[in-house]
Amino acid sequence: xxxxxxxxxxxxxxxxxxxxxxxxxxxxxxxxxxxxxxxxxxxxxxxxxxxxxxxxxxxxxxxxxxxxxxxxxxxxxxxxxxxxxxxxxxxxxxxxxxxxxxxxxxxxxxxxxxxxxxxxxxxxxxxxxxxxxxxxxxxxxxxxxxxxxxxxxxxxxxxxxxxxxxxxxxxxxxxxxxxxxxxxxxxxxxxxxxxxxxxxxxxxxxxxxxxxxxxxxxxxxxxxxxxxxxxxxxxxxxxxxxxxxxxxxxxxxxxxxxxxxxxxxxxxxxxxxxxxxxxxxxxxxxxxxxxxxxxxxxxxxx
Amino acid sequence: xxxxxxxxxxxxxxxxxxxxxxxxxxxxxxxxxxxxxxxxxxxxxxxxxxxxxxxxxxxxxxxxxxxxxxxxxxxxxxxxxxxxxxxxxxxxxxxxxxxxxxxxxxxxxxxxxxxxxxxxxxxxxxxxxxxxxxxxxxxxxxxxxxxxxxxxxxxxxxxxxxxxxxxxxxxxxxxxxxxxxxxxxxxxxxxxxxxxxxxxxxxxxxxxxxxxxxxxxxxxxxxxxxxxxxxxxxxxxxxxxxxxxxxxxxxxxxxxxxxxxxxxxxxxxxxxxxxxxxxxxxxxxxxxxxxxxxxxxxxxxx
Numbered sequence: 001x002x003x004x005x006x007x008x009x010x011x012x013x014x015x016x017x018x019x020x021x022x023x024x025x026x027x028x029x030x031x032x033x034x035x036x037x038x039x040x041x042x043x044x045x046x047x048x049x050x051x052x053x054x055x056x057x058x059x060x061x062x063x064x065x066x067x068x069x070x071x072x073x074x075x076x077x078x079x080x081x082x083x084x085x086x087x088x089x090x091x092x093x094x095x096x097x098x099x100x101x102x103x104x105x106x107x108x109x110x111x112x113x114x115x116x117x118x119x120x121x122x123x124x125x126x127x128x129x130x131x132x133x134x135x136x137x138x139x140x141x142x143x144x145x146x147x148x149x150x151x152x153x154x155x156x157x158x159x160x161x162x163x164x165x166x167x168x169x170x171x172x173x174x175x176x177x178x179x180x181x182x183x184x185x186x187x188x189x190x191x192x193x194x195x196x197x198x199x200x201x202x203x204x205x206x207x208x209x210x211x212x213x214x215x216x217x218x219x220x221x222x223x224x225x226x227x228x229x230x231x232x233x234x235x236x237x238x239x240x241x242x243x244x245x246x247x248x249x250x251x252x253x254x255x256x257x258x259x260x261x262x263x264x265x266x267x268x269x270x271x272x273x274x275x276x277x278x279x280x281x282x283x284x285x286x287x288x289x290x291x292x293x294x295x296x297x298x299x300x301x302x
Numbered sequence: 303x304x305x306x307x308x309x310x311x312x313x314x315x316x317x318x319x320x321x322x323x324x325x326x327x328x329x330x331x332x333x334x335x336x337x338x339x340x341x342x343x344x345x346x347x348x349x350x351x352x353x354x355x356x357x358x359x360x361x362x363x364x365x366x367x368x369x370x371x372x373x374x375x376x377x378x379x380x381x382x383x384x385x386x387x388x389x390x391x392x393x394x395x396x397x398x399x400x401x402x403x404x405x406x407x408x409x410x411x412x413x414x415x416x417x418x419x420x421x422x423x424x425x426x427x428x429x430x431x432x433x434x435x436x437x438x439x440x441x442x443x444x445x446x447x448x449x450x451x452x453x454x455x456x457x458x459x460x461x462x463x464x465x466x467x468x469x470x471x472x473x474x475x476x477x478x479x480x481x482x483x484x485x486x487x488x489x490x491x492x493x494x495x496x497x498x499x500x501x502x503x504x505x506x507x508x509x510x511x512x513x514x515x516x517x518x519x520x521x522x523x524x525x526x527x528x529x530x531x532x533x534x535x536x537x538x539x540x541x542x543x544x545x546x547x548x549x550x551x552x553x554x555x556x557x558x559x560x561x562x563x564x565x566x567x568x569x570x571x572x573x574x575x576x577x578x579x580x581x582x583x584x585x586x587x588x589x590x591x592x593x594x595x596x597x598x599x600x601x602x603x604x
Contacts, residue, residue, distance in 0.1 A: 088484030182390030184507070185525045205486070206508040209525065218522035218600055223487045223511065257602060298520055298602055300559060 001140070002041045002066075003246035004113055005033040005239060006132050007122025008102050009046040009070060010079035014229050014274060015095075017087045021229070021274035025056050027079060028122035028145070031232035034279050035266040036120070036243025037064040038287060043113050045069035045132070047105035049077035068110045076101035089230050107131040118246035121165070122235055123147050126157025133164050141166040141251045143242050144196070145234070151177050159194060166251065167198035169238045175201045184209055185216055198256060200241075202234050210260060212253055219260050220298050222268035222290065229274045233267040236279065240266035265290045303442070304343045304368075305548035306415055307335040307541060308434050309424025310404050311348040311372060312381040316531050316576060317397075319389045323531070323576035327358050329381060330424035330447070333534035336581050337568040338422070338545025339366040340589060345415050347371035347434070349407035351379035370412045378403035391532050409433040420548035423467070424537055425449050428459025435466050443468040443553045445544050446498070447536070453479050461496060468553065469500035471540045477503045486511055487518055500558060502543075504536050512562060514555055521562050522600050524570035524592065531576045535569040538581065542568035567592045 012026030033044045043066040050072060057067045082096040107128045109116075114135065119142040121129040126146075133142060142165040146158050151174060158178070162168055168191060170178065175187040184201055188211035191199045199211040207220040244259035245251060265287055272278040314328030335346045345368040352374060359369045384398040409430045411418075416437065421444040423431040428448075435444060444467040448460050453476060460480070464470060470493055472480065477489040486503055490513035493501045501513040509522035546561035547553060567589055574580040 090484060182392060183527055183529070186527050189527075203508065206505065207520070207522070216525045216599060217602075218509070218525060219602055220509070220520035220522055223518045223520060225485055225488050225491075227485070261602060295603060297518060298600065300519075300521055300563060300600055301597060301603075 001117040001246050001249045002043055002115075003036050003118045003120060003242050004043045004045065004109075004116035004132075004136070005029050005036060005120045005122055005242075006045045006107070006129065007032060007120075007124050007145075007235070008079050009044070009048050009052070010081055010102070011051075012231060012275065013080070013082040014231055015082075015084040016089070016229060017085070018228065019274075023080070024275035026081065026232060026275060028124070028232075028235045030060070031235035031270065031276060031279075032120055032122045032239030032242075033060065033065050034063060034276050035236035035239035035263075035270070036246070038266070038284060039240065039243035039262065040247035041066065042243060043069060043116060045107065045109065045113070047071050047073050047076070047101040049073060049101050050075065052078050066113075069113055071106065073101040073105070083231065085230065089227055092230070109135045117141075117249070118242055119143070120238055120242040121145065121161070122238065123150075126150055126154050126161050129161045130157070130164070133161070140249075141245070143167040143169060143238060145169050145238050146174065148174060148177055162191070163195035165196055167200065167256075168196045169200040169202060169234070169241070171202040171204070171234060185211070188216060200260070202237060204230070207264070208237070208260065210257070212256070217257070219264060222264055222294055223297060224268060224272075227271050230271045231274075232276070233270045236270040237263035237267040239263075261291055261294060262287070264294060268294075303419040303548050303551040304345055304417075305338050305420045305422060305544050306345045306347065306411075306418035306434075306438070307331050307338060307422045307424055307544075308347045308409070308431065309334060309422075309426050309447075309537070310381050311346070311350050311354070312383055312404070314533060314577065315382070315384040316533055317384075317386040318391070318531060319387070320530065321576075325382070326577035328383065328534060328577060330426070330534075330537045332362070333537035333572065333578060333581075334422055334424045334541030334544075335362065335367050336365060336578050337538035337541035337565075337572070338548070340568070340586060341542065341545035341564065342549035343368065344545060345371060345418060347409065347411060347415070349373050349375050349378070349403040351375060351403050352377065354380050368414075371415055373408065375403040375407070385533065387532070391529055394532070409437075411437045419443075419551070420544055421445070422540055422544040423447065423463065424540065425452075428452055428456050428463050431463045432459070432466070435463070442551075443547070445469040445471060445540060447471050447540050448476065450476060450479055464493070465497035467498055469502065469558075470498045471502040471504060471536070471543070473504040473506070473536060487513070490518060502562070504539060506532070509566070510539070510562065512559070514558070519559070521566060524566055524596055525599060526570060526573075529573050532573045533576075534578070535572045538568040538572040539565035541565075563593055563596060564589070566596060570596075
């Protein structure tokens with residue numbers, strides 16, 4: 001079944017200790033949809049400016065992604081983000097962000113998207129996320145991602161969306177900000193009380209916590225020395241998770257758990273290169289092989 | 303086979319957001335030996351002052367711990383440590399430390415300890431750790447723990463001991479300080495190059511990394527909302543690991559992996575109470591049950 005991804009398509013400028021990339025393809029929906037599209041036909045909704053090269057959209061289209069919902073705003077400029085990572089990627093600073101066409105955009109879904117069964121609300125404004133949910137009353141499941149910007153600026157909006165989705169994926173900092181609790185298990189439990197059946201808290205290099213059916217589970221990240229740009233890793237994680245679930249057409253805990261493995265794998269490819277380059281060069285064989293290796297890394301049964 | 307634990311027996315004063323404990327039984331060797339003694343007969347070497355109540359030593363003795371090597375220094379005072387944890391235990395500050403008899407003590411092993419097969423060098427001065435290794439030339443394996451204090455004050459000494467042990471257990475901060483590398487996998491690889499076959503990097507609530515046979519493995523910590531005092535958790539982790547290995551008399555990767563599960567379990571009991579109270583009330587049944595639950599928490603195979 002198809003997955004709909006709603007979020008940003010952007011130009012990123014990224015600076016690290018070892019290199020930099022200027023105005024490369026980025027954005028939450030780009031990363032999420034590209035990662036998802038390995039597992040299921042994926043649809044994307046996002047506004048871009050006239051400065052978005054047609055070649056980029058064609059590339060997405062050729063990778064199993066329906067780009068009908070990427071609308072070029074006449075006279076508009078695409079979202080731009082500039083970030084800098086500290087040595088070894090422990091911290092990230094946003095040096096500049098220009099929302100441009102992403103500040104306020106038309107979320108009317110294309111007619112052919114209205115039968116989307118699964119939805120990934122990648123990082124974006126709560127009103128836009130609500131507007132998408134309103135148009136998909138028969139959806140099977142929606143996954144919500146958000147970030148500090150919206151939690152601080154539109155807390156009620158975030159909480160309203162939380163109550164309407166089956167799952168939420170946030171990072172540790174966002175989980176703490178949303179719940180006021182530092183203990184991540186307490187935070188996960190409180191997030192589950194806000195609505196979603198499934199709560200996933202991302203912890204970067206430490207992996208993720210899954211809270212479901214009243215129980216916590218932990219999945220460590222792929223351990224690697226080959227980190228070049230963590231931008232988009234969380235989006236790939238959520239995108240691959242939902243892509244796998246949509247591909248299977250099954251919202252059960254075993255499927256969700258396997259989806260989290262694929263999410264971890266796709267995030268691990270993402271961080272190896274700038275932009276989506278880490279995803280561009282992988283095949284399903286690479287993905288399956290790394291999933292096997294990941295299971296070996298985290299397997300602890302005798 | 304028996305395990306020898308060398309380290310401190312101390313009085314701790316611990317302050318947390320929810321409570322405090324004054325001059326309670328603590329010290330790296332106390333925690334490590336108590337955790338180890340569930341799995342194998344354990345011997346302890348540490349100096350104490352005349353202020354150490356006989357009842358404490360008797361309690362250890364009754365818990366499968368040989369206290370012949372706990373020597374009362376005439377006229378001496380026992381090591382005292384005072385620490386404060388931030389809200390939710392993210393940070394710890396040492397408010398006061400008085401080494402007292404621990405500053406410089408006689409590490410001559412009792413005659414009956416000289417056949418010890420396994421050794422846990424819990425946190426302590428490198429010269430004392432070396433002196434212990436010198437007396438046990440026929441040992442099967444030694445595990446080294448250390449801390450920032452020694453890495454900063456006697457780096458060469460720490461590196462010399464590293465080269466003589468089969469395994470090292472340090473936390474993430476110590477691993478970074480020792481190697482100058484932030485990436486924990488790089489740090490683990492470099493630590494392995496310094497001598498030990500087995501490198502374990504502890505990450506607190508995120509668990510631990512095991513680096514062995516050129517490969518990394520990750521073990522998540524027990525997830526709990528019931529945290530009252532993390533003091534000694536790392537010592538319990540290392541102590542139970544070595545206690546289990548000594549009990550099995552087997553230095554193989556499967557045994558080490560299972561030992562790390564027990565280390566995780568004993569650390570999880572430790573943090574539930576001040577001092578060793580969390581260990582005092584558990585039985586082998588409790589330990590086995592939590593080990594099963596831990597495997598469920600981290601199990602990801604379909």
